Amino acid sequence: MTQDAFEGAQSGGLPPAVQALAEADFSAVARLFADAGFAVALPAPGMLQVKHASADLNRASVAVSVGVHGDETGPIEVLAYLLDALSRDASALAVDLLVCVGNVDAIRAGKRFIDADLNRMFRPVRGALASAAEAARADDMIAATSAFFNGAGPVRWHLDLHTAIRPSVYPTFAIVPDLVPDVAKAQLIAWLGQAAIGAIIMNPQSAGTYSYYSAEHFGAAASTVELGRVGTLGQNDLSLFDEVSRALDGLLRGAPAQPIKAASHVFKVAQEIIKHSDDFRMAFDRSTQNFTALPQHALIAIDGDVSYTVKHAEELVVFPNPDVRVGLRAGLMVVRVS
Numbered sequence: 397m398t399q400d401a402f403e404g405a406q407s408g409g410l411p412p413a414v415q416a417l418a419e420a421d422f423s424a425v426a427r428l429f430a431d432a433g434f435a436v437a438l439p440a441p442g443m444l445q446v447k448h449a450s451a452d453l454n455r456a457s458v459a460v461s462v463g464v465h466g467d468e469t470g471p472i473e474v475l476a477y478l479l480d481a482l483s484r485d486a487s488a489l490a491v492d493l494l495v496c497v498g499n500v501d502a503i504r505a506g507k508r509f510i511d512a513d514l515n516r517m518f519r520p521v522r523g524a525l526a527s528a529a530e531a532a533r534a535d536d537m538i539a540a541t542s543a544f545f546n547g548a549g550p551v552r553w554h555l556d557l558h559t560a561i562r563p564s565v566y567p568t569f570a571i572v573p574d575l576v577p578d579v580a581k582a583q584l585i586a587w588l589g590q591a592a593i594g595a596i597i598m599n600p601q602s603a604g605t606y607s608y609y610s611a612e613h614f615g616a617a618a619s620t621v622e623l624g625r626v627g628t629l630g631q632n633d634l635s636l637f638d639e640v641s642r643a644l645d646g647l648l649r650g651a652p653a654q655p656i657k658a659a660s661h662v663f664k665v666a667q668e669i670i671k672h673s674d675d676f677r678m679a680f681d682r683s684t685q686n687f688t689a690l691p692q693h694a695l696i697a698i699d700g701d702v703s704y705t706v707k708h709a710e711e712l713v714v715f716p717n718p719d720v721r722v723g724l725r726a727g728l729m730v731v732r733v734s
């Protein structure tokens with residue numbers, strides 16, 4: 397914690413660095429990076445781009461996003477402290493960096509979203525979601541992210557940091573698009589191991605998420621990373637985020653890869669549970685943890701006269717949420733592959 401941050405915490409308010417990032421106010425860090433000779437831009441509200449003055453296609457381009465769900469505040473705190481420290485030691489920044497604070501209005505309101513889930517907007521056809529406030533926000537994020545990666549070298553990362561709604565057998569886990577090329581995927585999986593991410597789900601199909609979009613359209617090694625639980629800004633237990641914070645700091649400073657303490661368990665998607673009607677009912681209650689195992693033939697959900705059941709010897713349920721809009725994913729069933 398810096399002295400300013402410490403004093404902020406002492407006075408009972410939010411530490412200034414956390415307050416600033418939660419408000420998508422980049423003025424302090426932008427000035428420090430600019431003073432150190434970086435090309436700094438604010439391509440959209442809530443987005444900060446920091447590039448080295450000279451182009452180098454060997455340099456990695458790293459996008460880091462937080463607050464895509466407005467109530468997922470832990471990663472905002474983690475990134476705030478990390479950016480604050482890095483900006484005071486700006487010459488250590490080894491990559492071109494895009495920082496995105498996703499749903500700024502929802503963060504301000506202390507809500508997950510204003511009209512609809514921002515992390516379902518990154519798809520070509522939005523249907524009934526098109527009129528939501530989040531649709532325009534996603535367009536801004538896509539434009540700025542596209543501009544950031546346009547002309548970047550081949551080493552491209554996008555880490556979209558979240559916290560899970562419900563408890564999980566694996567307290568931290570990540571979703572990685574299958575379509576990330578093998579070499580980049582191996583580096584991403586190694587980084588996730590360094591960040592002590594317990595489980596990785598290889599995902600064959602977009603659910604309209606920001607990270608999948610970056611993988612599909614910008615060739616980024618991209619992942620949605622779920623870190624612990626939803627919590628109030630300023631009151632998160634940041635010790636839960638130590639390893640991911642260290643790994644992210646290392647990535648941004650170009651530190652050599654650290655040994656992995658324990659490789660993440662890898663899963664693949666067995667089936668997507670789509671809510672097709674308002675009659676949709678899940679077979680288990682809201683207290684069900686992520687990665688709860690269900691045996692073959694067990695009932696997952698009923699939707700009118702369609703029933704979803706477990707097809708493999710065992711499938712584990714992730715993101716069960718019967719409250720999503722009709723047409724969207726109400727859960728994922730996964731099987732372990734390594």
Ligand SMILES: [Zn+2]
Nearest residue numbers: 465468558559
């Ligand atoms: Zn989230």
